Amino acid sequence: MAAQETAPTRPGRPSLNSSMRSSSYLNGNQQYRPPNKPENHYGIDTVVEDLNATSISPPRQISPFNGIPSVENPPTIVESGVSHELSHPNCTQPLGNSADRLVATLFYKSTAPRISNAAVPSPKKTQSPNPHGSDVDLIAPSSSFDTFPLEPPTAESEPLDHLYGSHISPMCITSFLHLMSTFPLPPGSNDMISAHRCLKVERDHEDRPTVVELTLSPAPSRDYLSLDDLRKHELIYQFELEWNVDVVLRSDTLWRRYPRLVVFDMDSTLITQEVIDLLAATIKDPPDLAACVADITHRAMLGELEFDAAFRERVKLLTGLPASIFTELRSVLDVTNGVRPLVRALKRLGVKIAVLSGGFLPLTSWLAGELGLDYAHANEVVIDETTGRLTGEVKGLIVGKERKRDLLLEIAAKEGIALEQVVAVGDGANDLFMMEAAGLGVAWNAKPMVQMEADARLNGDSLLDLLYLFGLTAEEVEKLTS
Template sequence: MADEPQIPTKQARPSMTSAMRSSSFLREHQQYRPPSKPENHYGIDTVVEDLQATNVSPPRVSATFKGIPSPENPPTIIDSGLSHELSHPNCTPLPGVSTNRLIATLFYKSTSPRVSNAIPSPKQASPRRSQSPSSRAADSDIPPTMAPTTSLESFPLEPPSNEPEPLDHLYGSNVSPMCIAAFLHLLSTFPLPAGSTELCSSHRCLKLDQTHPGERHPTVVELTLSPAPAADYLPLADLRKHELIYRFEREWNVDVALRSDTLWRRHPRLVVFDMDSTLITQEVIDLLAATIKDPPDLAARVADITHRAMMGELEFDGAFRERVKLLTGLPGTLFDELRPVLDVTNGVRPLLKALKRLGVKTAVLSGGFLPLTSWLAKELGIDYAHANEVYIDETTGKLTGEVKGRIVGAERKRELLREIAQRENIPLEQVVAVGDGANDLLMMEAAGLGVAWNAKPRVQMEASARLNGDTLLDLLYLFGFNQEEIGQLIA
């Protein structure tokens, strides 16, 4: 009889038993189980690895952590998919090693939006000149990259370069992550000091856009870069003026302030201000000239001299004497009458309050007139005030058109800054000078930090840092304070 066919025995389906359940995977790999997962939870790896005689995946080799991290094997924390490696690029250096960090503070210029080069040139110019940059571009029939002349004699020697396309309207009207990434890429193109292999960075958002309270749109960001670019290749003074930095600022509509990360950066002890167009929004000598009606063009003539002197086109001392001569015959009481007219710059009062609470001395060094400068210093609580004195005829009580003593110009401002610092026993590294005109450049150079406040082009280029916002309170961000800390200082 033929053999009956063998019926294959059906194997039992694998199933979980209590013997299979263990925490061997976690124990072998010594990983931390977050408290959000209950103890009776077992991942799919536990089930698969414990199948009988089944080798689903190759064995994993993991070195046991013995509590002694090393540069080759730094400790790594793994929690819910987040891997954080402990490194020390911005920490306290080893004994005998000095830090070489660069601080870059990025200010988004929301009050002065950039205009795209792609704006078409209209066929007809508008009869009224607008004040906004975008409107001015729309009112012009000259392409943004073309020199406004057809005369060969006045045409520039080189054609104007194309302005970079503004990117903030693509990536956000703030200091966006793409903006920070572009800046870090830019800095990585500069050579590092000998012995350094890579550029490390960290950032802090110092100020958020107040128009979006529920969202994080930073308008001031502080970047710490370690190490700074090689000083023998590109000193910090030259790095600030580098063409790539300037182009980056134009592309992203930001101001970049570069400083070495030193102790004095965070602890200033003396802040010196210019007065006209800095502590106040006007030029006092222009206000005086505006009161003279005969000749009718006097105010315009004085304003033109003032503008050219601030631009650095005229020597300040001679320009000041010339303007004072034009004021001959004005009543001496006019200084008292101008007090209510003075318009204090936005942010000055809370800034001075914050500096006072920090124990910082303040001074105003003005190329204007001492009666108004002294009065304003007393009103604002400023410790020192220096300005020009003019002669007043005792008989008529009117200005004679002559200046008394030395004119407080560029050299005198630098001397006064040093004298005040020496009197207060303050090193120049802890002195900050803020101004807007060419006659402020020498005192800004003498100070540890010179800040150009909505300044003339030459001053913007020469100053250590630039602020082009709508409040002078932004000065505190250069010292490393954030929005919350500034709020506490001015409360």
């Protein structure tokens, strides 16, 4: 009895307070360490309020406890630019089921930064009296109150990349995820789960990604909004404008990562010029011919003119040009930045490559040979055998929008390639049919209507960006192009 009275008193056991636990199992079932555990045994049931009073052998720094891992506080691992959350909802599906995931690839447009509204000169003020009491800036395409909309559009928002970083910042990603969370989910789904990968970062700045791939699961309800309609949604456009990015939305399918045929337009895609404009520029009489042909070309690319008729009209204006002009123009052609390494990468991946041009076969075939393309189709002009000059006529079918689509289908069938694994890249209205037929249609620095209708739009300075749509990282791209 006396021995018990002299025994040291065991200190009271500390407990978790409300700031150190979350709404997890421990919240309702607070656990404790059994008496038979040694004092230096530490597990999740030994979290205490004051670790300073506890001896630890060997001594080590203890990180403050920030909450029990739970749905509200999931453990997060960051490794090699990939963020993981240790949760498994919709992580993998049982055999026979499939997850409807959406992949969003964000490209920061570093070569075309938006100017802050504060730096933009104010539009010319109207001299007409404002019915509301004061002069206002007219920002609609109008110059008088007679035609001014009853609900004038608001000014464009301030470029947010100026505030949060000229790259795809965490705030940009957060804003995009918040935007996507506003769309209804499929029946039976309560939460959207996301993961991201940084595919490309600025040189010497690992914390400044310029291409980021986000995977969202599940995708917004297709019954509410189809993928085509989602791509054209005003909120997506507004987000792109605010953050100075291009957003490419694709279903996360197997074929997304494995293209087998890539088809390119030539003028303003594989090369930066329009060949027919180059031809017209060589004719000095009449002096305004080049401008006339360029105007027809521009309107045809916008879709304002029917391409076949516009092409015949322009070729007619080239009557009398020597056929040798096609050879002379070879040295003038300016291949688009990134095309040569892109072709090299695609060939290493075993992808077939074709160019379908509304231009002229002599130059298209030569360029295809220079780049190592597998197929080349373009228009054949009639050359007078006696004079060796263009007659102003076209031989055979015009390679317009219908013909481009048909040629794409013919090449895919010949190679035994499913259309889901075909990619079509162009910039003009005459490319829309082939882009629609392909599994993925990409608008490259394209006209407004083409940007709106295409599956994807890229507005960078290198066509090599196409590879990031297949989920390749900058490191993988470098290996493929070296």
